[in-house]
Amino acid sequence: MTKKRFLYILNPISGDGVDREEVLDILSNNLYGIEITVWETTGSPDDPKEIQQMLKEKQWDGLLVGGGDGTIKMVVTAILGAQLPLGIIPLGSANGLATGFGIHGVSDACYAVQKGKVEAVDLWDINGELCIHLSDFGFNAGLVKKSTALQHRGMLAYAKSSLEQLKEMRQYTFVIKADGIEEKVKAKSLVVANGNKYGTGAVINPTGNVGDGKFEVVTLDPEGLEEIIGLSLAMFNDRLGEVAHVKTRSFDKAEIENPEGADFQIDGEVMPQTDQIKIEAMPHKVNFYCLV
Numbered sequence: 001m002t003k004k005r006f007l008y009i010l011n012p013i014s015g016d017g018v019d020r021e022e023v024l025d026i027l028s029n030n031l032y033g034i035e036i037t038v039w040e041t042t043g044s045p046d047d048p049k050e051i052q053q054m055l056k057e058k059q060w061d062g063l064l065v066g067g068g069d070g071t072i073k074m075v076v077t078a079i080l081g082a083q084l085p086l087g088i089i090p091l092g093s094a095n096g097l098a099t100g101f102g103i104h105g106v107s108d109a110c111y112a113v114q115k116g117k118v119e120a121v122d123l124w125d126i127n128g129e130l131c132i133h134l135s136d137f138g139f140n141a142g143l144v145k146k147s148t149a150l151q152h153r154g155m156l157a158y159a160k161s162s163l164e165q166l167k168e169m170r171q172y173t174f175v176i177k178a179d180g181i182e183e184k185v186k187a188k189s190l191v192v193a194n195g196n197k198y199g200t201g202a203v204i205n206p207t208g209n210v211g212d213g214k215f216e217v218v219t220l221d222p223e224g225l226e227e228i229i230g231l232s233l234a235m236f237n238d239r240l241g242e243v244a245h246v247k248t249r250s251f252d253k254a255e256i257e258n259p260e261g262a263d264f265q266i267d268g269e270v271m272p273q274t275d276q277i278k279i280e281a282m283p284h285k286v287n288f289y290c291l292v
């Protein structure tokens with residue numbers, strides 16, 4: 001049997017020092033019938049060009065990307081238009097994108113490549129930035145901002161930021177402009193969702209489908225501690241549809257105004273303050289190996 005050839009694009013420094021040699025051993029031992037060629041990122045702006053060159057020079061059957069969300073986005077941008085399936089090897093510190101595709105570690109990653117399905121995932125342009133999975137204004141974006149600012153990212157530090165963020169929770173006004181309609185909403189959080197769950201496992205967009213050409217705008221407006229706890233339970237039990245203060249709409253294009261300057265994040269990365277975003281479909285899809 002001729003072996004399939006996979007290019008393994010590896011960030012040598014991402015995450016918390018997981019041994020790259022050990023990971024490569026796991027991949028080589030578990031990905032039967034696949035020959036792996038490793039290429040390490042350098043962090044230079046030329047990395048995407050180098051990747052494009054390698055894709056031109058040889059015939060590949062697939063890609064593996066070892067790194068965090070930043071590395072995955074760099075590769076996705078570099079390979080737009082290529083039909084190759086891409087397997088995520090989660091080697092970042094947060095790994096939000098991998099988790100969103102059901103991949104919680106290196107063995108999940110191997111299983112996804114061997115036995116998972118390939119999903120053609122829509123990509124979205126939000127004010128010139130690539131969004132693959134989830135982006136939001138308000139509560140969660142503020143939490144991402146606080147966590148990013150932390151020097152020590154342990155669970156305790158994360159819990160402390162969450163408590164601070166809860167104390168500061170407030171309502172914002174947003175204007176959603178889509179399908180010729182303007183809707184003014186008040187919400188603690190407004191989520192633009194392609195995928196359906198956060199890296200924590202909280203389901204934010206139960207009916208969302210990453211490949212249907214649409215994204216959902218979900219607004220959440222819990223009032224008081226009881227509703228906040230109820231909302232968290234609903235998200236972790238996949239019952240968000242039953243919560244009265246949560247509203248979901250589906251669009252293929254939209255503009256959202258943020259006149260009160262709520263924090264904003266895309267796929268786990270804090271974005272500069274913005275009072276308006278424009279969400280547009282990108283013409284390409286990317287094929288990800290998934291376990292969801």
Ligand SMILES: Nc1ncnc2c1ncn2[C@@H]1O[C@H](COP(=O)(O)OP(=O)(O)OP(=O)(O)O)[C@@H](O)[C@H]1O
Nearest residue numbers: 014015041042043067068069070071092093094095
């Ligand atoms: N060889 C290298 N040396 C130094 N920096 C590198 C190298 N290769 C890539 N980088 C940098 O790594 C960063 C991307 O890291 P990535 O987001 O994948 O991991 P992370 O920050 O640990 O994880 P996460 O995004 O999941 O929190 C980019 O800033 C990129 O420039």
